[in-house]
Amino acid sequence: TQLLEQSPQFLSIQEGENLTVYCNSSSVFSSLQWYRQEPGEGPVLLVTVVTGGEVKKLKRLTFQFGDARKDSSLHITAAQTGDTGLYLCAGLNTGGFKTIFGAGTRLFVKA
Amino acid sequence: GAGVSQSPRYKVAKRGQDVALRCDPISGHVSLFWYQQALGQGPEFLTYFQNEAQLDKSGLPSDRFFAERPEGSVSTLKIQRTQQEDSAVYLCASSPLWRTASTNEKLFFGSGTQLSVL
Structure with missing residues (x-):
């Protein structure tokens, strides 16, 4: 069974700070996605990364897919209170x- | 409708009761997924429909869980003889595309049904 491990589990920061969150697996994924979920709502897709080493930017958010396609990171620059939420990484289970x-x-x- | 609609928004059930959770996907969406999200966790896959066909039900925790999508649009997730461990948010998601082994298209999620079993 493929697993996606995210770290840290919880992060509390001041507005204006930068942060990075991680998504790791021992398995290779054809693509990884990042979703954001606010309380009482369903997850909303932020980005899909497909190519190993790919970097995508979405305003203050920078997403990177590892070269081996086993991990991904999300970096937020100058965090704002509106960035508060649950950040989920997701991948397609092989087969x-x-x-x-x-x-x-x-x-x-x-x- | 404009998005995926789930009802009821909240459901409180006594242990042993049967419940039915409804999902109205975005019109025309072929794929429909059900997920279970426990407090503080990510969504866990339950089942997948492609139109009316249930192609994967490997995530259903027990035979008390049953899902259907008879006409390829609205879906119902039924839980029989509810237990306290069934308490969770049940999320429905839809997608306009057929799911294949290589596609991981965008899923459109509803707001979920929060089930509390007392």
């Missing part, structure tokens, strides 16, 4: 239909 999720990193940005 099956299921998208599997990590346990998530819960980010809290204080004003």
Whole structure:
């Protein structure tokens, strides 16, 4: 069974700080996705990374897919209170239909 | 509708009761997924439908869990004889594409049904 491990589990920072969260696996994934989930809502897709070594930017968010396609990172520059939420990485289970999720990193940005 | 709609939003059940959770996917979406999300955890896959066909039900925790999508649109997740460990948020997601072994397209999630079993 493929697993996605995310770290840290919880992160509390001040507005304006930078942060990086990680998603790691011992398995190779054809692609990885990052979702953000706010309390009481379903996850919303932020980005999909497909090519090993790929870097994608979405405003203040920078996503990187590891060269071996086993890991990914999300870097947020100058965090804002609106960035607060649960950040989930997700990958397609090999040979099956299921998208599997990590346990998530819960980010809290204080004003 | 504009998005994936789930009802009820909240459900409180006594242990042993049967419950039915409804999902209205985005119109025209072929793929439909059910996930279970325990408090503080990521979503765990339950089952997948491609139109009316249930192609993967490997994540259903026990035979008390049953899902259907008879006409390829609305889906219902039924839990019989609920137990306290069934307490979780049940998320439904849909996608306009057929799921293949190599595609990992965007999933559109509903807001979920929060089930509490007392």
